[in-house]
Amino acid sequence: MIARRACFSICRSHAVLPPCSAIFRNLNVVPGASPCRVAWKLRGPELPGVCITARFASSDRQMGDARRPLAVPIPDLDKANKAELLRALEASAGSPFSDEPICPAPSPMVIVVSGPSGVGKDAVIKRLRELREGLHFVVTATSRPMRPGEVDGKDYFFISKEEFLSMVEKDELLEYALVYGDYKGIPKQQIREYMAKGYDIVLRVDIQGAETLRGILGKSAVFIFVVAESELAMVRRLVDRKTETKDSLLVRIKTAREEVKSIRHFDYVVVNEEGKLEDAAKLVGSIIDAEKAKVRQRTAVI
Numbered sequence: 001m002i003a004r005r006a007c008f009s010i011c012r013s014h015a016v017l018p019p020c021s022a023i024f025r026n027l028n029v030v031p032g033a034s035p036c037r038v039a040w041k042l043r044g045p046e047l048p049g050v051c052i053t054a055r056f057a058s059s060d061r062q063m064g065d066a067r068r069p070l071a072v073p074i075p076d077l078d079k080a081n082k083a084e085l086l087r088a089l090e091a092s093a094g095s096p097f098s099d100e101p102i103c104p105a106p107s108p109m110v111i112v113v114s115g116p117s118g119v120g121k122d123a124v125i126k127r128l129r130e131l132r133e134g135l136h137f138v139v140t141a142t143s144r145p146m147r148p149g150e151v152d153g154k155d156y157f158f159i160s161k162e163e164f165l166s167m168v169e170k171d172e173l174l175e176y177a178l179v180y181g182d183y184k185g186i187p188k189q190q191i192r193e194y195m196a197k198g199y200d201i202v203l204r205v206d207i208q209g210a211e212t213l214r215g216i217l218g219k220s221a222v223f224i225f226v227v228a229e230s231e232l233a234m235v236r237r238l239v240d241r242k243t244e245t246k247d248s249l250l251v252r253i254k255t256a257r258e259e260v261k262s263i264r265h266f267d268y269v270v271v272n273e274e275g276k277l278e279d280a281a282k283l284v285g286s287i288i289d290a291e292k293a294k295v296r297q298r299t300a301v302i
């Protein structure tokens with residue numbers, strides 16, 4: 001490969017040919033042989049991969065006949081062996097075929113998942129986690145008490161109000177808010193660390209958090225709004241979850257009615273229908289795939 005590149009760059013530099021007789025001598029090729037035949041000799045096993053093609057394009061120009069088409073025989077497609085055919089095609093195309101990727105790998109992206117309380121954001125994310133690799137789900141820091149079944153460091157980092165405020169002071173949070181009396185915030189360090197490792201980042205925030213993040217990240221992140229198929233379904237889920245008091249339930253329902261209006265600020269909406277959690281999680285996965293296939297990628301810098 002190195003030899004190929006070196007040779008190709010010599011050709012591109014339009015090096016004057018007389019010194020090439022020395023090159024020919026080293027390569028055991030008789031100067032004066034027809035360009036085409038020399039090309040074939042040099043592509044033999046003694047010099048695997050050396051690109052002669054481009055050099056002869058240059059040699060032709062040096063000979064003052066740039067318009068003369070290169071006489072490179074392309075063997076019959078159905079008879080030639082593949083390696084021979086590729087070499088002939090390379091010769092005719094004028095430069096070696098690169099096996100470098102045509103498009104660079106997409107850079108890690110930030111996906112913000114939001115929606116009213118009780119629509120199933122956590123449930124969708126949990127399923128997506130099982131379905132897809134290469135995603136890092138940022139663990140939010142919160143000052144709220146742990147719910148039964150939750151695990152510190154997995155569901156949230158459960159910290160005291162004082163610890164939370166100290167993180168705010170040190171500018172260690174990308175975004176934070178006081179939600180229903182408790183602090184919730186996104187640690188920056190975690191995002192940086194995982195983006196550096198090539199992971200896509202999923203942030204799960206409430207509507208207020210999504211608004212703040214839109215101000216910080218703008219178009220550099222993808223914003224997905226999760227909803228239930230109806231208000232009734234959303235309230236049922238909240239009731240069935242049995243995590244709220246009567247009062248907090250009412251606050252969440254009133255807030256949710258307002259929050260649905262902000263749907264227009266998002267890039268995508270995912271309807272998480274009753275009993276169709278799998279479909280909702282897969283749809284989020286498809287959105288990520290579609291974003292990765294975009295010609296103009298979003299590039300978030302945290």
Ligand SMILES: Nc1ncnc2c1ncn2[C@@H]1O[C@H](COP(=O)(O)OP(=O)(O)OP(=O)(O)O)[C@@H](O)[C@H]1O
Nearest residue numbers: 117118119120121122123237241273274275276277
């Ligand atoms: N598609 C679905 N069908 C039926 N139940 C669901 C579905 N999605 C989620 N749920 C259930 O609805 C309840 C609320 O879901 P979840 O806790 O994920 O909501 P959330 O949007 O994260 O809420 P919050 O913002 O209050 O934390 C949970 O008990 C969950 O198991």
